[in-house]
Amino acid sequence: MFVHSKVEIGETAATVACEREFLGPAVEAIKAARTRVERQIRMDPFFLATMEPFRYDDEADRTVRRMCDAAEKAGVGPMAAVAGAIAQEALEAMVAAGCTHGWVDNGGDIALLLEEPATVEVFCEPGAKEAFGFELAPSASVLGICSSSGRIGHSISLGDADVAVAFADDAVLADALATAIGNLVVDQESMRSCFDPFKAVKGFRGGLAVRDGDVAMWGDLPKLIEVEHSPERVTVHSRMAGPAFTGDEGHQGVRI
DSSP, X not given: OEEEEEEEETTEEEEEEEEGGGHHHHHHHHHHHHHHHHXXXXXOTHHHHOSSOOOOOTTOOHHHHHHXXXXXXXXXXXXXXXXXXHHHHHHHHHXXXXXXXXXXXXXXXXXXXXXXXXXXXXXXXXXXXXXXXXXXXXXSSOEEEEEEOSSSSSSOOSSXXXXXXXXXXXXXXXXXXXXXHHHHOSSTGGGGTTTGGGTTSTTEEEEEEEETTEEEXXXXXXXXXXXXXXXXXXOOOGGGOSHHHHSSSOOOSEEO
């Protein structure tokens, strides 16, 4: 049976969509990834605070290394990739257990593997009932789709984008790049160049940025379509479940 299960562990709120038998491995992977990140923060609080790339030592574990490597490519701090890293490791645990179709949506940062077509919504206009989305084709490889906003939500952004979305070969890199792209969107002129520093990054497939009705796109992106906004599909922590996060009044991000 294919299920959509909401998982809350600490600050993590994720929707895991898969055959029921793969839910357990996903949850255990989320717990393990969080433990690794928390251990690193206890060892070096600067890992949590810095907004610049972080140099890890030889003893750093896999999750920390992946976050730091992605952050270095994007020119941001490692915590900019934490939600994507957790989603990625949960999906990889599902795949290792035999999953061939499913996704992990960690608050708008998504890792997915599709055997069937799916639609991912991008919602960034407060009060709107309609939104737009991407039609995703089946793929034999994992895809990361992550978002950032300078106007809505609780995540830190140095820019002023309604939403910035990055597509990459994994959700760790997509998360870091979404933050970096969003940081560069400060006015209409910056929309013209917000992707330029990252076009040569290996694994970056494409991106989208929206600000005050202006839309910028770059790369190999799926087909854009109009969709009806679905607040019930928004993945948000129960402590932040007011209308500003569910989309009744406005919520940035992507959800599938």
